Amino acid sequence: MKLRYLLVWAVISCSIFKVKGQELPLDPKVRTGKLSNGFTYFIRHNQEPKNRVVMYLANKVGSILETDAQVGLAHFTEHMSFNGTKHYPKSELVSYLQKVGVRFGADLNAYTGFDETVYQLPLPSDNPEILNNGIQIMRDWAQEAILDTEDINNERGVIMEEMRLGKGASERMQRKTLPLLLNRSRYASRLPIGTEQVLFGFKPDVIRTFYRDWYRPNLQALIIVGDIDVNEMEKIIKSKFSDLKNPDREKPRTRYTVPLTGKNQFIVVTDKETPQTVMQIIVKHKAKQVKTALDYRGAMVRSLFNQILGGRYTELSKKEGTPYLNGGAGIKNLMGLFDTYETSVVAKPGELEKGFKAVWRECRRIQLFGFTQSELDRAKLNYLNGMEESMKEKDKIRSDAYVNEYLQFFLKQTAAPGFAKENELVTGFIPGITLRELNAVVKEYIIASNRDILIMAPEKDRASLPDENKVLSWIKGVDGEKLENFKDSVSTLPLLIHTPLAGKIVNEAYDQVLGIKTLVLSNGVRVILKKTDFKNNEILFNGFSKGGTSLYSDADYQTAVNAASIVSLSGVGNYNSIQLNKFLLGKQVNVAPYVNELVQGFNGITTIRDLETSLQLVYGYFTEPRKDVTVFEGLTANAKSRVVNRGSSPDEVFSDTLNAVLGNYNIRRTGPTLEKINQINLDKAIRIYKERFADASGFTFTFTGSIDEEKIKPLLETYLGSLPSTYKKQEFRSLGIHIPEGNISKTVYKGAEQKANVYLVFSGKFDYTYENRIKLDAIKAVLEIRMVERLREEESGVYTPSVKVNSSKYPEERFSLVVSFGCAPANVERLVAAALDEVASLGSNGSVQINVDKYRAEATRQHESGLTTNGFWLSYITGQLLNNDPLDQVFGFDTLINQISTSSVRETAKKYLTGKNLIKLILLPEK
Template sequence: MIHHKHKIFLVALALGLCQYLPGQSQVKSAAPHVKNTKTQQNVDAALPLNPAVRTGKLANGFTYYIQKNKEPKDRVVLYLANKVGSILENDEQQGLAHFMEHMSFNGTKHFPKNELVNYLQKSGVRFGADINAYTSFDETVYQLPLPTDKPEILKNGLQIMRDWAQEASLDPEEINKERGVVLEEKRLGKGASERMQRQFLPMILNNSRYASRLPIGKEEVLLNFKPEAIKSYYKDWYRPNLQALIVVGDINVAEIEQMIRAKFSDLKNPLNEKVRTKYSIPLSGKNQFISVTDPEMTATVLQVMIKHREPELKTERDYRASLVRGLFNQMLSDRYTELSRQADPPFIQGGASISGLLGGLNSYGATVVAKPGELEKGFKALWRETRRVEKFGFTATELGRAKQNYLSSMEAALKERDKTPSENYVQEYLQYFLNQTAAPGIVKENELVVRLLPGISLPELNALSAEYIKDSNRDIVLMAPEKDKATLPDQAKVLGWLESVNQEPMEAFKDEVSKLPLLAVIPKAEKIFKVEKDDKLGLQILKLSNGATVLLKKTNFKNNQILFSAYAEGGSSLYTDADFQSANNAAGVVASGGVGNYNATQLDKFLSDKQVGLGPYIGDRSQGLSGSSTSKDLETAFKLIYGYFTEPRKDGDIFKGLIANAKAGLANRADDPGKVFSDTVNAVLGNYSIRRTGPSIEKIDQISLDRSFEIYKERFANASAFTFFFVGSIEEEKILPLIEKYLASLPANGAKTEAKDLNIHIPAGKITKTVYKGTEQKATVRLVFSGPYEYSYENNLKMDALKEVLEIRLLERLREQESGVYSPGASISVTKYPKERFSLTISFGCAPENTDRLIASAVDEINKLKNAGPLQQNIDKFKAEDKRSREVELKTNDFWLGYLVGQYANKEKLSQLDNYDAALNKITVSSLKETANKFIKDDNYIRLVLLPQQGQKAAGK
């Protein structure tokens, strides 16, 4: 439950029309009030480590954490944590901490060259998705999830960790091949954000060592370093007294401990050991300001960041302080959300919070994404709420709701403690090792929250503002489009805005809470008139008196989770192009207005003590809703379902605000190369249908509140067209009366509507489209093969296999052999309705000058599939990976809900899963070769490329 994350600078630019789903914040239920009778214990003593984990330290300083956990069954997660990162590089090594992470996958003592990845893929572990690693300023962490039902795989997994710890090969030939891969990863990160970050980061980091040690490193170093430089880094820093192995999963703890002691005890620390300096960012006391612009920046963003020393989280006193900060952030976030729900919102986006930064710092950060030409208005509105909290504090009702959130969140986590994924535990022990962040376990945390939370007072919360909102160590960063540079405010003007808000008269926040019931009309229960059972799938299929169908699947995958969906055919396909924008946005527009007696803000407050999330949708060919609940809050979920069918709301003020922000978000869209390319791709693949081309002011103007509301009501008027699905910890005696009351009573007319075929699909023929946009020397490539298809369970699995074997070859050739890309990808899409069609997409980024060569290589791999078929070893990898992922999927509520809805939508048998083994056995070299030749045609090939603008000049265009 303890969360501890660092960030450098994050601004989410949500510039599209908001599809707000009420209740998505998952605010939780109440726990009993416990009197704060504190025992005589030392609140400054370190909190104990979770007693479920076995920990130890070898004589060489190597640390281990081992815990048995059966979620998921027959799986284990291993992490090798190193307290080493880019901060430890010398000037000649900048980028080599991250490069070293790459080299750990390119040959070790027991797994030479690429054999490590090859072996793991054969064992059912996917490169990138499962096996992975990351390098930060202060740490490098390797992750490896494995099956445990075969002792040999687990044994080899520990050997891989041992090899990573100190026995990477660092072959000069492999180093030279990897240079291009790392440079391509660096290239992917280039753009407006990276260019601006380079300018403001030294200021934010107070010109500390962190400012000059970005993990991606320097290009000249990556291109030219000698093998000795990386070997020196590896020898100095990859050592047992800076390392820990974390093993959590379905394992025998004593056996794992014995294996770790046998395998890791002989790791050696260097004879002349370098001191592992703990670096930090100094607080200068200065206030700083910087304004940066970029031609590809699409919005004006202003952030105030007031830096502080980051508090530790080791003791009970620390834990209590973290609860105070969490409550503060939640209440502040709710206020900014409420501010944004106006007819004329003062900004596109705005918010503030206390959060971790870097190098021993945290900060109070307030960020605004301003409407074009309205920076002063937006920033003052942002700062006004900060000032309001500082001046008047929060209200007792706000604090009460925030406490309920914490208590019920903890209550829910406690109920799921035996179903908690191993990955969650690993992350806690990782932070415990790296940052000494307390990891006492959920039982202890629940005891702390229940005991400490009631004693946290309103004055204590309100005092946090004075502690964090200060006039020193304050950085102000202004980012904006280049074309607005001449009109941007300077430091004096921004400080003037701050001061004017600080001086203006203002009123305290009024927390308005509705006392009305959620629904205006309480329905009268109707009947379930027919029940069918499918014992093999564990399903009950209910036919209701109004014609609706309900599927119930009870599972024990979670102790207290119920997922649900409603599905009916129709969607926006039933409306003309003139109505499309209203239809496409209808669900979002209506949901943003609230439901029943509550507007969106009132609904948030009503749900603050409940664990319910729910939202309606209207898609191309269907409409419905989806959500989740606990058993305790299931009736509230049913009330919301009934409300979204029968008591939708339209809120003119919120609608105006959504439209205003959507238009403001489009102002500079054409300056973003990624957006321009994405819009082009969608337009080409959608054959330039008005329903597939990018957003525009004209399209936004077509959205009518009245028409959206009318369409929404039409789509949800007939319950007999709907099938409802409930999966999870269902109690029959509880859910059946709710179905009768809230679903069987829904209005219905018995009519069945079919979606229309609008004949929008990827066009046939050979098409080439090149977009010239942007200044960075980087290219983005999409290659699309498409056409008619024969939809079947067997063919779908074969297409999945084709995608996987192709992706393996693209990785081997484009990345490992040609060093031309960082992460090539392939994806398959198949549809049954409105027509049976498929599309195969290959995507990658690369240097512009390598585009034609790499495209030719990718197409060559397609042709090899058609001419010779895939390699048998790659088919074996697909089968191993698919079987392993399927074993885990089948034990999740998410899978079953998606499967059941999908089968109904495609009018396929629910028993199709029984055919898996037979279908998998039919995947062979010859069958995949035949499938590739049958569907992938050279004459249906679309080549889409994004190149920098100077490439257009070079091409003479």
């Protein structure tokens, strides 16, 4: 009998292994097909969100296919697809989509990589005309871009501005390190953004040739997921895309690779504008594809490896005397070309050797001893719990997630077996993964060949940087140390030191219109419950009371503003921060206290199962905060290290200046300094924190999501009803800090690149009402449309002009509107004049009707989407309560939106954008 059992098991095992070695089938819930011309499609019905559909056009076409004369033209082609197609000439495509509520840049977008170009279009699906037009847009993108000569020439300036935005220390260093990382392969000379020489010099026929050669159906796929009829959509796709033509003389689509040479490489790159020293050791391996069940299992093993190793570095960072700002190691993917084992350290000034050795020491430790069983057990439990929680949301997965899976399946042949199959694989494989397998990963990935060592540092430190032999001696030195195995210390104590003495619910009220239950607890805490079915297993919450840092003097401000972060990083109750991380692993819990200028409170996200743990944390942070000297000293030491070279970065210098000017140079608005960091006092921080959370009677907690009222009530009574109350409710105080009035102009000269940043800030007093907030939002929207049309399309002077608005009721009723953009220094005056002209025009002429219509369509669609998310309701309810505004204002949105007109835009702009309070802040390169 025993022999028969063994023989049967051997047959079964061989069968399973055979299945594991087969490619995983595609998700059975997606309809897929390939037309006779090679065009591929994926269609899936999904109702999250309802009445919405997401369409992607994927092209296996990227910068790697460019000739030397075409460098940058794959990306240029992507731009041109928005600038005129057969059915939407000039800029009509963007204009049409804005009319139906699709935002350019946020919703409507595209990207170009080395090997692919992908266009994305989210649309409402409840209007057949809009849906059909969306398919037509995809058809136009596939093969019917116009590529008009005038449009091409106009777009050169826009793309140059996009290139300009990316310039700086990081880009300059990348240009030097990338050829080494990519082994000087074709990829190293095909950055998608291109070169100025080609972008300014190419003839229009060159880009047309690229388009004809590569935008062809046998390299394309259409992915459609949303609230649609799959059968009907398939008929439309076959009708619309079957006549796409491949070229008569078809160029072969070469699959380029980066060969592994077996050699080791070393490079040091410095730049006067980089503020930190970074060192990386990157060991390159052939990329592992995930096609079969065995591949999937291997990916899970590597994921567990990263999770455990990441936990070790997190623990190390919280120990006394950590000699680096940031450090870690793990398996990563480099641009889809390699799998890598990357060790990195961001060093403290003058401490590169010490910091690197500390990071490398952990790599050596796992080489010698591997991982521990308790670490693996905890990581496996976390993996399984994560999948279990995801399964609870399986019918609430948003369409974007499915689209991205099918996109990777088409572009990279990455398996997309569907959620049910993935759950089967995870629950089947995870329990059987062993320490031996994880330790085998160590031997496979941490090797001494195909290894690149990169050092990037400030120019002023060049003389003190090590050469290759010095770094190798550091590695050899650590490898020769006598190390001990990692001790996985886990606490078995309860989270809380004291058992809460539960309070009682003393009052309940239900608002049937809003679907909100209001509870009052015996200690004065108020609780708002908004039950929804947007997710099956998501609970968001916020608790706040008034006061904040406004109640403390300028001398205590630095301590007060850092008090909550010091406490939250120190642990809670019986657990220090290291123990707490391990305790929470496997739980879907994120709870964080905060103290800002006007209020103090908590933000949290959790699930039904882990709600009690989340409330225990709230109770613990309220009543049992910990004081950890090691954590405090590490935080302040790191903060000081980051300040040392802050002045070398143009962006940080400009940001500090911007905040200082807009804050009227109040000490609470100026940038970080060593003096400010030295003002932070640990004992005072704990005292201030306890003061802010001493009186629960002033707190209001709002919960939204998957709420079971009968189950949550006793938890609220136990953990919130037991909070201490002194009934000395406090209010915040006005500090009188606001954007200064009058006309101010300031220019910062910093940086070597020929790039400028411009901020135009309008501000002043504001009549804070729901109606006026919507009017201000309308001004923001129509002005941003005009900024794109004027500064980008007409002037070809910017890439992404931005308009932002902010309004506040407390401590003062004020508003600000900020127009910002990057451009060439020579164009600053011209573009500032054009931007101010558009602002002035709003006050004198209002907006054209079409732009008002675009705003109303976009705002309506965004509002509709927001109403179906827990995040919207939590933010809305919390904001209304903080401002003492009625909760039913949300129901007036449609009426107020429909009242927005050209005249209301004109009158609002005339009232607030007078130009009397205008601040111009400009960053220019050093003279």
